[in-house]
Amino acid sequence: MIRFYSTSAKPFHSDHYCKIVSLIDSCKSMQQIKQTHSQLVTTALISHSVSAHKLLKLAAHVSLSYAHKLFDQIPQPDLFIYNTMIKAHSMLPHSCHNSFSVFRSLIRDSGLFPNRYSFVFAFSACGNGLSMQEGQQVRVHAVKVGLENNIFVLNALIGMYGKWRLVEEGWKVFQWAVDRDLYSWNTMIAAYVGSGDMIRAKELFDGMQEKDVVSWSTIIAGYVQVLLDLKVNKIMILVESGHFTSTRLKVGCFMEALDLFNEMLQIGPRPNEYTLVSAFAACSNLVALDQGKWIHAYIGRGEVKMNERLLASIIDMYAKCGEIESASRVFFNYKVKQKVWPWNAMIGGFAMHGKPNEAINVFEQMKVEKVSPNKVTFIALLNACSHGYMVEEGKLYFRLMVSDYAITPEIEHYGCMVDLLSRSGFLKEAEDMISSMPMAPDVAIWGALLNACRIYKDIERGHRIGRTIKDMDPNHIGCHVLLSNIYSTSGRWNEARMLREKNEVSNERKKIPGCSSIELKGTFHQFLVGDRSHPESREIYSFLDEMTIKLKSAGYVPELGELLHDIDDEEDKETALSVHSEKLAIAYGLMNTTYGTPIRIVKNLRICGDCHQATKFISKVYDRVIIVRDRTRYHHFKDGICSCKDYW
Template sequence: MLSPRAGAPPPSCPRAHSTYALAQLHAALAKSGLSTGSATPATAAAAARACARLGHLRAGRAVHGASAKLALLPASALLPNALLHMYASCPGDHYHLQLARLLFDTMPARDAASYNILLTALAVGGHVDEALELFEDMEDAGMAPNEVTVVAVLAACADVGDMDLGRKVHSYAKRQGYCGNVLVCNAAIDMYVKCGCVDAARAVFDGMGDRTTVVTRSSMICGHAMHGEGDKALELFAAMRRQGVRPNGVTFVGLLHACSHMGLVDEGRAFFESMEKDHGIAPAIEHYGCMVDLLSRAGRLHEALEFINGMPMEPNSIVWGALLGGARLHRNVEVGEEAIQRLAVLDPGNDGYYVVLSNIYADAGRWEDVARVRRGMKLRGVKKTRGWSTVSVDGTVHEFTAGDCAHPQATAICDTLDGLLDEARRRGYVPDTSVVLLDMDDAEKERVLARHSEKLAVAFGLMTTPPGTTLRVMKNLRVCRDCHAVMKLISEIAGREIVVRDRNRFHCFKNGVCSCRDYW
C-alpha cells in the first residue's frame, strides 16, 4: 500500500504534519490510483504536488517509484515536472537535490518549466556553478527562463562575481519585459553591486522611479557603502527621509558601513542611537558589530572594547573579529591578544583570526610570537586558507594563487607583471615587506610579494583585454597593503580602471587613486 508514515517526515525537510494534513495526503495518494494500478500522469502529479506541499518527501519518493513501475513518466513532462518540483522544494537538502538532477537528466522530454524548477533550486541551494551552466544549457535548448529563474540566476551571478553572464541575464530580462517586476530589478542591483559595477546598479535603481521599495533603497545604500561611496549612501538615506520611506535594519547596516569606511564616528554613533529612538528598530548583533568596526577603524580601540562590554547580548565572533581587525590596523598587540582569546573560544577553526594576530606580532618584530601562533594553529588542526584571485576574460574565469606557475601563459604573465613593477618603482613604489609573515631577508620577501595572486590576475587581465577595458578581480582574502599600493600605480601606468572585490569590500583603482581613499 502506498502510504506516508505518520509522524516520520524526512529529516532533511521537516514540517509539522497535523492529523488533517496527513488525512489530505492519504486522500491524494488514494485518489491517485497508484496503489491499484489505475493511476494516470495527472493523478500521480497531483499526489506528488501534495507531497511537496507537506514536505513529505518519503511519501514523494514512493510516488516516484510507483509512477516508474507503471511507466507513467515518459507520457509527458507533467508528472516529471511535479516530481522535480517536489524534490526541489527543499533546495538545501543535497540528497533530494541530487535526485532532482538525476530525474532531470533522465527525462525523455524537458520543457521550460523543467529547466526553471531545477535551475532555481540549484541557485537557491548554493550550487552556483551548476546553476549557471544549466542556464546556458537552457538557452542553447531554446527555452525561455521565467522571472523567478532570472532572479535566481542573477543571485547566483552575484555570488560568484560573474558580471558577464549577469549583464547578459539582465539584458534578457529587459527584452522580455521582466524589469517591471521589482524583484528582478532588486536582483539586478544586487548583482551589479557585488560584481563591482555600482554605477550600473545605480542606473537600474534610478530607472525604477517611484517603484523602489525600502529593500531596493537599502540595497543601494549598502552598495554605495561597499564601494567607498559613503557620501552617496548618506545622500540616499536623506532622500528616503524626505520622501517618508521608513528604513529597516538593513538600511542601518549600510549607513553604519558607510560611516565606518569614511571614518565618520560621530555620524555613525548618531545613526546607531536613532535606530530605536526615532525609528523603533532595536539594534541587532550586526549593528553592534558595525559600531565596533567603526570605532576600531578610527583607532578608538579601548572605546570599542568598552562598547563590547556594554552590549545587551553576548558578542559573537563578528564583533570580536572587528576589534581584532582594528588592532591589526593600529598595531595594538594588547587589544589583539584580548580579541583572540575570545575568538579562540567562539570560532576556534577560523584561520583568518590567527593570521591577523600573526600580522600584529610581525609588525612588532615579535617573530617568536609569530612562530608560537603557527604552532598553536598546527596543534588545533587549523590550516591557513589558500588565497586566490580570479579575473573573467571573454566569459572564462581564470584563477590564480600566490606564486602560481600552473597557468599556460605563466611566463608571459610574470614578464608583464615584472615590467609593471619596474615602472611602479620608477614612480616611487617601495615593496612593503612587512606584510610577508616569514622570517627571511627582504630580497626574498620582495620575490614573494611580486607573485601575489591579485597582481598575477591583473597582469593577465591587462594582457588579454583591449585597452580601456575595466578589470574586475575577485579575491577570497583581504587585499594586502602592498598590493593595494601597487594597484593604484598600475591603474595609472596602464590607464585602466581596476576593481578588486576582497573579503571585506570593493576597491576601485583609477588614475592612481583608490575609492577607499586609503581608509580601509
C-alpha cells in the first residue's frame, strides 16, 4: 500500500492540536471535513494518531472512499487507525474486499500485531460478503497470533459461519469454546434462526441460564421471520410431512412468537423496539387486534421510545387487522416520520384496503415533507392504483419513478403495472408490457394476466398464456387451477376435467387448500372447505343451512360458474359452494359474537365470486360489518356493499 504525505509540513504545537481537534468535532459536512483534512496535512497533525483517527472515523460515516484516501495519506497509522478502517469497510457488502485488503496490509506491511478487534472486524467483513477462503485465512492468522480462544474472536467466528448459513461449523466453534458468554449464546441462536432451524434455536434458548433482551428478541423475531422467508414449496414439504395446512403451520409459529412475548413480559427483561416490531408483525399476520392494541398502549405508557421502524409496524398492524382508520390516526398523530418506513406502511395500508386516493395523498404529502421515496414506496403506490382502477395515475407514477427519482423499475414494479392493466381490462396492453420488459418475466407476472383472462373470459388468450406458464414451470399448480377455472366458468367442463385429471396424474405437488380463520377471545378457529373437524361442527352446519335460507329470501343467487367441478345436479352445486371455508368462518363468528360486533376473517387465497356475493348479503341480512382479508386485499362488507366495489 503506497502512502502519500507532505515532506514540508511545519512542526505542530499543542495549541494547534487543540484547535484542530475542536475543528474536527465541529465538522458538519463533507466540505468542512476536507478543509480540516488539509489543515492536518499542512500542520503535520496528520501524523498524530489521535487527531488522524478522529478525522478518519468522522469521514468514514460520510464518504468511505474519501476516508480510504485519507487513510492512505497517514504516514504511519497505528493499530487503532487500521482497525477503524477495517471496521468501516466491513459494514458494507460492496466494500468488504477493501476491509480484507486493509487487514492483509496490517498483517504483511505494517509491522504491527493485530489484536482481537482486528479479527472481529475482519470476520465481520468475511461474513458480510467474502468467501470461505478469505474467512479461513483470517482464522489461520488468529491461530498464529494465539487469539483462537479469545472469546471476542470466537463469537465473531460463530457469527461469520452463521451469515454463511454454515450453522454446523458455527456449532462446532461454539462447542469447542473454552469460555462462552451471553453474546456467544445469542450469536449461535441467531445463526440457527437465520438458517430457519427454529427447533434447534428454541432448544438452545431454553438451555440458557441467563437471557437478555437480545436473546428474547432474536427468538421471537425468528418465529415471525422463519415463515415469512420460506418459499411456498418449502411450506408444502412441511405440510405434507406434518399432516397440517400451510395456514395452520403459519398460525402456530406466529402464536409461538406472541406466547414468547407474553412470557418475556412476565419473567424476562423489558422489551425494546426490536422486540415490539416482531410482536406487532405476529399480531398483523394473526389479525390479533386486541393483542396489538394492548402492545400499542404499552408503548403509549412511555415504556419504549418511538422511532420510525416501530411506528411503521404499528401502522402495519392496524392496517392488516382491518382497522385502516386507526392506522391513519396513528400515522398522523406521531411526528417521527423523517424516514421512509412509516410512509410506506401508510401507503401500503391504504392500497390493501382499496383506498387509492388516500394513498396518493400520503405520497404527495411525503413529497412536501421532503422524504425520499424508495422502490417499496412505488410498489405500494402502483398497487393502490391497481386496486382502484386508476390506470392513467399508475402510468404517471411509473414514469415519475424513473424521471424524478432515478429508481430503476424492478420486476415487482412491472408486475404491479401488468396487474393494473390486466385488472382494468387492457389485456393486450398488459401482454405488450410483458413483452417489452428489460428482464425475463416470471410466472407471477404471467399469472396476473392469466387471472385477468379468467375475469374477462378471454379464453383464447388465457389458453396461450397458460401454455407459456407451463413451458416455464410444467408443475405450476396455480396455472392449472386458473385454466380449469377459465374453462369451468365458460361451461367447457370436458376441458376443465381433462386438465384437472392430467394435473392429478402428472403433478406430485398438491394445490394449497383454501383455509379461513377467525380469532375469538384469543383463540384461533380455522376452517377448510367442507371442514367438519371443528368441535362445534354440527351447530355450524345447522346455522349455515338457516343462513342460506335467509340469504336466498333476501335475493341471493349462488354463482354456480365459480364451481370448478363438473356437477350435473344444481342442488349439489349449491351445496359445494355453501361449504367454502370463509362461509364456515363467518357462520361461526355470527354464532359466537354479540350483535354489532365486527367479524374479521383471514383467507389464505383470493375470495371467490360466490363467497364475495354471499358475504355482501350476510352483512345486510345480519346487519354486521364483515372484514375479510384475502391473499390480495381487504374487503369491508357493510349494508350489502363491499369496499372493493366488486373490483378485486
